[in-house]
Amino acid sequence: MSDNKAKDLIDSIKNKGKNLKAEMSFFDHLDVLRKHLLRALAVIVLLVCVAFYFTDFIWHDIIMAPKNADFWTYRMMCKLVDAFPSIGNEFCITSIKAKIINTEMSGQFTLQMNSCIMAGVILGVPYLLFELWLFIKPALLENERKSASGFVAFASLLFALGLMFGYYVICPLSINFLINYTVDTSIENTFTISSYLSTVLTLTLGSGIIFQLPVIIYILSKLGIMTPRFMRSTRRYAAVLILVVAAVVTPTADPYTMLIVAFPLFLLYELSILISANIEKKKKKAELAFYGKK
16 A cells, blocks of 8 residues: 555655646746737837837828828729719719818827837838747647648738728728718717727727738648638628628719629638638648558
8 A cells, every 4th residue: 555655755746746847838838929019019119219219200291191192092093984974973083072070189199109109010011920930939749840830921012001991092992981971960070089090000000900811811721721612602791791891881872882892802702712722732742642651
């Protein structure tokens, strides 16, 4: 009986040592992650300071630009009407009547701070992704590193395309629609600057995040959660959802504007299917090679 107790005690000590080692390994990983995040934070802080130097450009030429009728998107829309009159004159936006006010004592100072911080964060996203890649890379196998070597560049490119799509397409169309939409003509639309800034940032950043769909599908497919068969079977539901989103953000009832917004989203979904199918194909090939050797 005493021998059994001694054996149990030794096993308990061994297991405790293993648990302690695992806990130390976990905290070591946390410490490494902290260092990567601190480096990314330092770069973002530096970019925020740069954004403060270019405050006038950020406000006048970027944030406030979509509410002006001479914005690039509105000029391109008018050129389309000139080239294709069948689209309708309502597609050409020549004036945007919007009164934007500030209602708080520290409102404009807070807006400057928030806009510069968001500019620093947006510009720092590629470096943040790079630091995350450096943190994950040691845990990957050699073939996994090769297959995911372009992760940072691909994700950054999709984020930039999403920002541009949101800023030049969804944002101006939505702003024009919301500014001119009225329930009653006796009610004058007057907007606070914080509401306007929130709308611009939400639509722009939201588009950048939505354009990460292929990256998300890539990760889910690698984990075996998402399959191309499932995505193909739900394509019709995804198409309906995309058309609903496009219909909500477009300012007119014509199908041309809605298709302009919906087309890139359709492409993203189809690209995600191709990525998932490619991963499934590689998995099956690896399985055949593994069982073939046996």
